[in-house]
Amino acid sequence: MVLTAEQHHPNIKVFVSAHKRATFPEGKSILPVQVGAANAAIRFANTLHDDEGENISAKNPCYCELTAQYWAWKNEDADYYGFCHYRRYFDFTDTPHKENDYGEIIDSYIDDHALAEYGINDEAIARAVDGWDVITTPLNDVRRIGGFSNLKQHWAADEHLRLKDLRHMYDILCTRHPDYKVDADAVLNGRTAAFCNMFIMRKEIFFEYNEWLFPLLDEFADATDFSKMDVQTTRTVGHLSERLLNIFIAHKQRTGAHWKIKRMQCVHFLRPDPMTTLEPLGTEYGRIVPVVFAADNNYVPMLATTIYSMLKNASTNRSYDVIVLERDITDENKRYMERFFAQFPNAAIRFFDVSRYLAGFSLTTSNAHISVETYYRFIIQEALPFYSKLLYLDCDLVVNGDIAELYDTELGDNAIAAVPDIDFIGNLNMKNGERAEYVNKQLHMRDAYGYFQAGVLVMNLDRMREIHTVHEWLEIASKPGYLYNDQDILNVECEGLISYLDYSWNVMHNCAGRVNGVFDFAPADVYQAYMTSRKAPKIVHYAGFDKPWKNPWCDFAPMYWSYAQETPFVAQMVAAMSGVERPVPSEHHERAIAADSPIRKYVDVFAPTGSKQRELMKVMARKVQGKR
The missing domain is CATH 3.90.550.10 (Spore Coat Polysaccharide Biosynthesis Protein SpsA; Chain A)
Incomplete structure (x- = not known):
């Protein structure tokens, strides 16, 4: 029996984590998942939910998109498991696109044009994924983000992340897996990492990664008091997993895994919200x-x-x-x-x-x-x-x-009723x-004597x-x-x-x-x-x-x-x-402006990558943080 090209394609599932309503691409290999569904006030009708089957949905405030990862691990079967976010997707094409300092392609809407531009469809996903072992976002250099000398400094510069938490996780890792110490040191003292918790892995690698990852995170969470933390610091577990992913891959490659690893660009959609529509009044x-x-x-x-x-x-x-x-x-x-x-x-x-x-x-x-x-x-x-x-x-x-x-004006076959200008x-x-x-x-x-004024129109x-x-x-x-x-x-x-x-x-x-x-x-x-x-x-x-x-x-x-x-x-x-200007709220320029922060789009517009304004902002940020 001769297999068709379609039958040769592996079963690829790319799960899209979402905690709010969004426009989701359509495709058999693209599966939106509502994260934190166990605590959600509204249950999304057009997604999977991370509180069905074996799950840790209730831990979403701390574990972030990892609740979707855990749910997929325990409840879904695939040849490849991938993870994106409702506003971030891989660029599945081979065409390079311009990135900002954070290693992201910035776009506006998830529409037909964008889906075609970045190959977010079953066919392009299959071409991009098949034959690879691990796919992540590009390695981003933290010197490019804010002039940081290593990942530890990059972590410490975030006002919501505590260096003691990173050290605590480091100790847990080295105690549980002493052979990982050299890799943890190399990654955390290094300058590059793949961020965003986005990846695609072969099934056996994905399972091995989760069996290694979640016990580490659970031990950290069990020993941590989250009760007095602000919202962003509460998400520390999710931030830690970003670093652990890089440590896991580094260790496997150093110890002879010889995985075929691919780095694909990440596209960040600023307006992933669904298109609004109006209905007639009742x-x-x-x-x-x-x-x-x-x-x-x-x-x-x-x-x-x-x-x-x-x-x-x-x-x-x-x-x-x-x-x-x-x-x-x-x-x-x-x-x-x-x-x-x-x-x-x-x-x-x-x-x-x-x-x-x-x-x-x-x-x-x-x-x-x-x-x-x-x-x-x-x-x-x-x-x-x-x-x-x-x-x-x-x-x-x-x-x-x-x-x-005015509304009752009869128009007949005319397009507009207006006053001459x-x-x-x-x-x-x-x-x-x-x-x-x-x-x-x-x-x-x-x-031209029939020219009308357009401020009032029927x-x-x-x-x-x-x-x-x-x-x-x-x-x-x-x-x-x-x-x-x-x-x-x-x-x-x-x-x-x-x-x-x-x-x-x-x-x-x-x-x-x-x-x-x-x-x-x-x-x-x-x-x-x-x-x-x-x-x-x-x-x-x-x-x-x-x-x-x-x-x-x-x-x-x-x-x-x-x-x-x-x-x-x-x-x-x-x-x-009277000449009183509206106050402009002050904003902090941190080690890397939060991924979902609205500030980022303005930074990219008014201080684009490579511009003098961008470099000045980096200098100012380092001075504020006490860096040189």
């Missing part, structure tokens, strides 16, 4: 008015003010689905807003992370007062597939009318001709979906040359498909005296309509650099503050206006 909400905003964490006070003004003037006979597109609004700020807006029982406030949609696109703006959040409206049509029509509002405005009236139109009539030239050279609009999503996909919208947005970014793009791509609203729905304030310096250049009927709208504005839009939270004397500022003062964030707005 039928209990009745006639729904969906309203979408886009903001970042710094803009939360202004976002809250806008939403509050809208809901305070909204009809009590309608329900409002308030959706905030964001990437970094803190859970704390979300809770503050949810509690504050609970006073409106006919409104739901929801948050949607757009990061995955924007990954891979280089989006910038041409004006300092325009943020990249302005592009979020391009993803609405895909992120909210259950809506055919909705409102989009900027966050630098207040609503004085019933927003349901009197600022842009006024510029078209100026003698310098700059705006007219911009229209001719960049926008190529048939009638959107026909079904029609928008016909015009472009989200990917196409973002590709256009990535192109340079636009003065007003997404607003220009919407005007160009939707020209001829616009319903024009009354000016009262988007009354731009008098920023830098533009009413009598720009607006009055617009055609007479446009200017007169705008001036009339100022007397009874349904929405006041603080478009431009002159904002009421920066200048309380700006046009329509008292109206703004009448709403802002009732929000939970008014003190922050007043402090910022």
Whole structure:
């Protein structure tokens, strides 16, 4: 009988330890395991669990991902046993990728592109693993991490790891296995090691390793009082196993094992969390008015003010689905807003992370007062597939009318309803001709006098979906040359498909005296309509650099503050206006910033490997630690 190539493949199981929900790659050889399941408040539905069968799941706070290793040892059968983490995987390709100082490839999301880039699939795993005895992450030099002379110094520099614990484990090892002393000395006095507790081993080696490892760890744990330790120090057992893995391999190779050892790169995903999705509101909400905003964490006070003004003037006979597109609004700020807006029982406030949609696109703006959040409206049509029509509002405005009236605007087959942009139109009539030239050279609009202001939109999503996909919208947005970014793009791509609203729905304030310096250049009927709208504005839009939270004397500022003062964030707005900067929490730069620390991604961005900034940080770290 001739075996097929598939039948020749060994049974490889790569267990992925996870203590929180994550995006897991699919494949027969990739098995997610919820660690610490015995103590978990929520049991994951799409993973194995380390508290089934023979297990040490309850020891997870001390043993970390080793509870998955123990569980696999006792309950699973395979030719190869491998271990990764929910945010760290091996790169199973032969293609070298750029690493940071910690020997990791940094990437963002676990998506189809990343899985293909790093070969995280059954076929690539089989090719990479078959024929090897042991696979680990690359040997990382601790001089590269922080200028440490050896692994003991590297351990001691961590504020949460105690040198006496490393010595205790050393004594246990040397007592139980005197022949390992020379290898322990070589590893701990050396400068390189494979970290992260990631490895793949043949079955017989894996079993031998566990039979050697867990008695050592258990003896240490049994003799250690964890009751007064902080969370990180409690994880000492897991840190010790990282060093013991290197000692075990070093000993076996020195004593003639002659294992074929392979070092594969480790890829660290900064955002392994599952992609968030929104569902339609329940039928209990009745006639729904969906309203979408886009903001970042710094803009939360202004976002809250806008939403509050809208809901305070909204009809009590309608329900409002308030959706905030964001990437970094803190859970704390979300809770503050949810509690504050609970006073409106006919409104739901929801948050949607757009990061995955924007990954891979280089989006910038041409004006300092325009943020990249302005592009979020391009993803609405895909992120909210259950809506055919909705409102989009900027966050630098207040609503004085019933927003349901705006939502009920009939669009027919048009894509958008909006107010003409009197600022842009006024510029078209100026003698310098700059705006007219911009229209001719960049926008190529048939009638630029129909240019609309995009801060207040009624959107026909079904029609928008016909015009472009989200990917196409973002590709256009990535192109340079636009003065007003997404607003220009919407005007160009939707020209001829616009319903024009009354000016009262988007009354731009008098920023830098533009009413009598720009607006009055617009055609007479446009200017007169705008001036009339100022007397009874349904929405006041603080478009431009002159904002009421920066200048309380700006046009329509008292109206703004009448709403802002009732929000939970008014003190922050007043402090910022008074020149009081938000405090930045101090951070410690340790021997190696914790693997899951959010600081690491910022270090990699602002002080990349090999840069002067990185070297300066290392020098500073050594000085803080008393090193030279």
